[in-house]
Amino acid sequence: MERIGKISSIVTPLDRPNIDTDQIVPKQFLKLVQRTGFGKFLFYDWRFEPNGTPKKEFVLNDPKYTSSHILVTGENFGCGSSREHAAWALKDYGFDAIIAPSFADIFYNNCFKNAILPISLDKKLSADIAKSNSVVGIDLKSQTITYDDKTIHFEIEPSRKKTLLEGLDDIAITLQYESDISDFEKAHRL
Amino acid sequence: MAQTLFEKIWDSHKVIEINGRTLVYIDRHLVHEVTSPQAFDGLRINKRKVRRPDLTFATMDHNVPTSNRSLPIIDQISATQIQTLEKNCQEFGIKLFDLHSQYQGIVHVIGPELGITMPGTTIVCGDSHTSTHGAFGAFALGIGTSDVEHVLATQCLVLDKPKTFEVEVTGKRKNTHAITAKDIILSIIKKIGTGGGNGTVIEYRGDTIADLSMDERMTICNMSIEGGARAGLVAPDEKTFDYLKSRKYTPKNYDDLVENWRKNLKTDQGAKFDKSFTLDASNIAPQVSWGTNPAMTADVTGSVPDPAEFAGGDQSQENAAKNALEYMDLKPGTLITDIKIDRVFIGSCTNARLQDLIEAASIIKGNKVSPGVRAMVVPGSQQVKKAAEELGLDKLFKEANFEWRESGCSMCLGMNPDVLARGERCASTSNRNFEGRQGAGGRTHLVSPIMASAAAIAGHFVDVRELV
Ligand code: SF4
Numbered sequence: 001m002e003r004i005g006k007i008s009s010i011v012t013p014l015d016r017p018n019i020d021t022d023q024i025v026p027k028q029f030l031k032l033v034q035r036t037g038f039g040k041f042l043f044y045d046w047r048f049e050p051n052g053t054p055k056k057e058f059v060l061n062d063p064k065y066t067s068s069h070i071l072v073t074g075e076n077f078g079c080g081s082s083r084e085h086a087a088w089a090l091k092d093y094g095f096d097a098i099i100a101p102s103f104a105d106i107f108y109n110n111c112f113k114n115a116i117l118p119i120s121l122d123k124k125l126s127a128d129i130a131k132s133n134s135v136v137g138i139d140l141k142s143q144t145i146t147y148d149d150k151t152i153h154f155e156i157e158p159s160r161k162k163t164l165l166e167g168l169d170d171i172a173i174t175l176q177y178e179s180d181i182s183d184f185e186k187a188h189r190l
Numbered sequence: 191m192a193q194t195l196f197e198k199i200w201d202s203h204k205v206i207e208i209n210g211r212t213l214v215y216i217d218r219h220l221v222h223e224v225t226s227p228q229a230f231d232g233l234r235i236n237k238r239k240v241r242r243p244d245l246t247f248a249t250m251d252h253n254v255p256t257s258n259r260s261l262p263i264i265d266q267i268s269a270t271q272i273q274t275l276e277k278n279c280q281e282f283g284i285k286l287f288d289l290h291s292q293y294q295g296i297v298h299v300i301g302p303e304l305g306i307t308m309p310g311t312t313i314v315c316g317d318s319h320t321s322t323h324g325a326f327g328a329f330a331l332g333i334g335t336s337d338v339e340h341v342l343a344t345q346c347l348v349l350d351k352p353k354t355f356e357v358e359v360t361g362k363r364k365n366t367h368a369i370t371a372k373d374i375i376l377s378i379i380k381k382i383g384t385g386g387g388n389g390t391v392i393e394y395r396g397d398t399i400a401d402l403s404m405d406e407r408m409t410i411c412n413m414s415i416e417g418g419a420r421a422g423l424v425a426p427d428e429k430t431f432d433y434l435k436s437r438k439y440t441p442k443n444y445d446d447l448v449e450n451w452r453k454n455l456k457t458d459q460g461a462k463f464d465k466s467f468t469l470d471a472s473n474i475a476p477q478v479s480w481g482t483n484p485a486m487t488a489d490v491t492g493s494v495p496d497p498a499e500f501a502g503g504d505q506s507q508e509n510a511a512k513n514a515l516e517y518m519d520l521k522p523g524t525l526i527t528d529i530k531i532d533r534v535f536i537g538s539c540t541n542a543r544l545q546d547l548i549e550a551a552s553i554i555k556g557n558k559v560s561p562g563v564r565a566m567v568v569p570g571s572q573q574v575k576k577a578a579e580e581l582g583l584d585k586l587f588k589e590a591n592f593e594w595r596e597s598g599c600s601m602c603l604g605m606n607p608d609v610l611a612r613g614e615r616c617a618s619t620s621n622r623n624f625e626g627r628q629g630a631g632g633r634t635h636l637v638s639p640i641m642a643s644a645a646a647i648a649g650h651f652v653d654v655r656e657l658v
Contacts, residue, residue, distance in 0.1 A: 016513070017506045018384050018483050022624040027605050031253065031267040033227035033274050035335075045626050050612065074506055076385035079418060079483075080624060081603075082318040083225065084334035102385060105352075105420050106318060106332055113336035157350070159209035170336070171238070174344045177206055177213060181241075181346060184205045184215055 002115040003167035007096045008137040009069040011147075013130035014059055019073060020080030021107065025089045038085055039092030069096045070138065072130040075123070076100075078107025087114045097138050099126050099145075112163050113170065119145070119154045140165060192458035194354050195425050196391045199329045199455075203312050205346055213346050217311035220297045221248040221284065221338070223275040224605070225316030229339035230278040241345040243283040247306055250275055250289060251296045253605035256568050256595035259289055268606065282342075293438070295571020295597045298322035298412065298539035302404070303573050305437025309426040309451045314341055319539050319621065321414040324423035325407035326430050327455050329391065331421045352420045355390035356463035357382075359398040361472030367549060367658040368476055371406035372541060372619070372638035374398070375413040376477035378469055380487045387419030390465060393457060394424050398471045404433045405545035412540045413621050416484040425456045478526050478651050479623045479636040481514035486623070487636070488526055490653045496522040517625050518633050519613075527651050529635070533616040534559075534646040535628070536592075537568030538602035541619035541639050544577050550619075550639035551583045553647070553657050559591040560649030566593045566608065568600040592646065604629045617645040 029041040046058050054061045071090070077100040078086060087110040090098065097117040111118040117140060121129070129136060129147050137146040140161060145152050162168065174181075193201075205213040219242075226248075233240070240246060253268040255261075263269040272289070279286040287293040293300055298319050301307040307323045313330035314320060316338040323330035333347065341347055357378060363369040379386070392414050399407065407424050414422025424430075431448045434440055441447060475489035488495065497515065501508035515522070520529070536542065536550050547569065559565045567587050569575035575597055578584060584594045601608040602620040610616055610632025619642050620627075623634040637645065644652045 015506060015509075017510050020483070020622075020624045022603075022622065022627050026626050026630065027603050028630070030224050030605060031265075031271055033231070033271060035228045035231075045630055050630065076388070076418065079384055080318065080415075080622060082316060082332040082334055084228075084316075084336060087334070102388060104385070104418060105389060106334060110334035110336065113334065157210070159211050162209065170348060171232075171236070171340050171343050173208065174213060174340065174346055174348065177208065180206045180213070181215070181344065185345075188202070188215065 001167040001169060004096060004115050004117050004140060004164040006137070006139050007069050007117070008135055009067060010065065010134065011070045011072045011129060011132060011136050012059060012065045012068040014071060014073045015130060017074035018076045018079055021078055021083050021086040022080055024078070024086040025083065030083060030085055035088050036092065038089035039094070042089040042093045069094055070099065070136055071095045072099045072126055074100060075102045077103050079104035082106045084110045084113070087111055087116055091116055099129060101126055112160055115164065115167070117164055121154060125152060192461040194457045194461045194463060195327065195393055195455060196329060196354055196423060199310055199312065200351060208348060211348050211350055214312060214349050215346055216314050216341050217245060218306055218313045219246045219341050220301055220306070220313070220315035220320070221246060222252055222297050222315070222317065223250045223271045224252040225335050226278065226338055227271065227274045228335050229342060230282065232339040233282070233342060238343045240282040240284065240342045245345065246284045246342065248275060248279050248284050249287040249294055249297055249300055252599045252603065254289055254598040255606050256598050256600045256608060259596055265607070292572050295573065296539045296542065296599055299543060299570035299574065302326060302408065302433070303437065303571060305434050305440035308434065309430060310455050314347060318415045319412050321419070321422045322408050322412040322539055324411040324414065324421050325404060326434065327423055327426035329421055329423065332415060353390045353464040355387055355392045355419065356466040357392050357394050358396040358466070358468045359394065359471050360396045360468065361398060361470040363398065363471050365655055365658065367552065367640060368655040369471070369474060370549065370638040370640065371402055371409040373474055373477045374469070374471055375410045376479070376484065376487045376636065377474045378467070379413065379417045379484050381469070382417050382467055384416060384483050384485045385418040387414060387417040390419050392417070392419045392422040393463070394422060399424055400427065403545060404429055405543040408543065409540055413484065416621055426451055476638065476641050476654055478641065480518065480520060480526070481511060482517055482623055482625050484621065484623060484636060486511065486514055490526050490641070490651055492526055494520045494522055494524045494526070527653065530615070530650045531563060531617050531635070531645055532614045533610060534563060534565035534642050535568070535601040535616055535618040535620065536566065536639055536642050537570070537600050538620035539570060540621040542568060542570030542574065544574050546619065546639040547574070547578045547583055548581070550643040551586045553640060553654070554586055554590040554643055557590055557647045559646045563646055563649055565591070565646040566595060566601065568595045569597045571597045601628050603627060617642045617651065
């Protein structure tokens with residue numbers, strides 16, 4: 001997996017709470033059998049009119065944000081369906097980090113499998129960053145965000161941090177414990 | 191030390207700690223066509239095998255047609271996804287209940303029905319409503335596709351231990367036909383919010399829960415994820431053990447297992463939960479959602495709220511409620527019973543088991559679906575369909591002009607041809623009223639099965655307490 005260390009770009013503000021994965025990738029796009037190419041479906045019903053023309057007022061359609069790699073959004077981001085397509089779409093579109101007051105659990109977990117850094121920050125701070133008009137810098141190693149001449153710290157669980165910094169393959173790690181799994185299986189039968 | 195039921199299951203499935211996280215053994219893995227193709231691809235690329243095909247079960251449900259099964263699938267991309275699952279199951283030696291199997295159905299309906307779901311086990315599926323299986327006292331959770339691949343390859347999952355959340359439901363329901371399990375869980379989510387359970391496993395407790403049938407407990411556990419919880423569970427009891435007694439995959443040593451479960455699978459006296467919430471079920475009304483998430487719900491006797499009042503000072507919640515009303519094309523103050531509907535969907539892993547269909551059918555005799563309304567009944571599985579037909583429910587529904595269809599997820603998420611048209615308004619027994627969930631631009635109101643069939647007949651929502 002790709003490594004994630006430093007990210008710097010302007011931020012895309014999307015101020016809505018409870019954005020669900022049906023919004024992130026509507027289900028009509030879940031029929032592909034690959035992992036790639038979902039970026040064009042990201043926030044589809046918010047981005048496009050029914051006839052396919054872009055909706056001017058939607059933030060992702062503002063040319064100012066085309067080079068943004070950081071999404072700042074509302075609480076409980078990624079709730080609803082477990083579809084990893086949501087993470088694939090965000091990554092494929094170009095987002096490497098998402099800042100929100102809170103995340104839904106399955107989505108949060110899916111981020112780490114796809115080289116996306118989810119950062120939970122308190123409501124006020126994330127709203128403050130959302131307002132920033134200049135480049136915001138995220139450094140995973142030092143767990144800091146720099147914006148508007150301020151530097152703040154964020155929390156992340158150490159093994160999760162390691163996964164992103166080193167681009168680790170979870171399955172390969174688990175398979176190193178093959179004999180523990182076999183022992184467990186012998187003792188536990190159901 | 192006194193432990194909760196969840197903690198006991200967690201402890202008995204710990205393989206080892208890795209960097210502060212836990213490698214948890216998975217007893218049962220359920221697979222369906224939408225979230226698995228990329229996982230099987232990953233196995234192939236890395237030349238990995240499925241570790242325990244004998245603990246892995248697959249079916250196709252999300253995008254299968256619910257019309258005549260002898261016809262080919264028209265949507266080519268859906269057909270590809272279904273063929274891909276067939277191919278993958280064959281290649282990796284996984285048991286598949288395909289479109290023509292008498293056991294096909296929604297993955298969370300067939301798991302318990304076939305006795306794949308067992309108390310005290312860990313169960314995963316690439317689907318958030320895996321929480322349904324918690325009704326049997328299992329730790330059952332939804333996972334993403336990368337984790338599906340992880341479980342296929344290792345039969346384990348790397349997890350952080352969730353917190354525990356006690357949701358106690360007490361009090362006798364005044365009318366057990368009109369006030370259903372769906373109304374209980376919608377009332378809970380209305381109070382705790384869609385993120386209220388984040389990071390937790392809920393244990394539903396209290397005499398009201400003990401009184402519920404297994405079908406009803408599944409409805410409750412199913413929607414745990416709508417309250418943000420990782421999983422939901424109910425301690426198993428005699429009803430649980432009876433239900434699973436002679437199912438297709440019930441283990442041979444079942445009686446011994448039961449004896450053990452009876453002793454161990456419960457929260458000890460004095461065990462502490464990280465969080466608690468209590469609901470009094472004696473004074474709840476039938477629920478109808480008015481917004482675009484399952485916490486935006488009102489009593490059927492109430493009205494569409496004013497966004498500012500609903501939000502209680504929280505600006506982003508107020509904006510969300512305004513957006514919701516705009517999307518739903520509703521005005522504050524409108525009586526719920528004045529909302530007219532175009533479509534009715536009775537189905538999904540929340541409410542398409544036999545008891546749900548019996549309740550929905552109980553009020554339709556001698557009535558017809560209101561002119562201009564299109565109503566569908568989609569049984570949760572082929573087994574449910576068969577049992578319902580043995581009771582003659584199909585005839586009742588058809589005589590009243592409901593469509594009687596083949597099993598699958600259908601309009602719960604509208605990946606197959608069963609979708610709402612833009613602007614159509616639907617009374618739905620499913621679990622999510624998100625924007626576009628049942629079809630781009632479609633409007634969903636979540637209700638119980640009996641509320642849905644009453645709405646089909648009246649053409650608008652009605653308080654079913656007046657009918658039963
Ligand atoms: S019925 Fe709906 S919620 Fe249940 S598994 Fe199917 S799509 Fe998901």
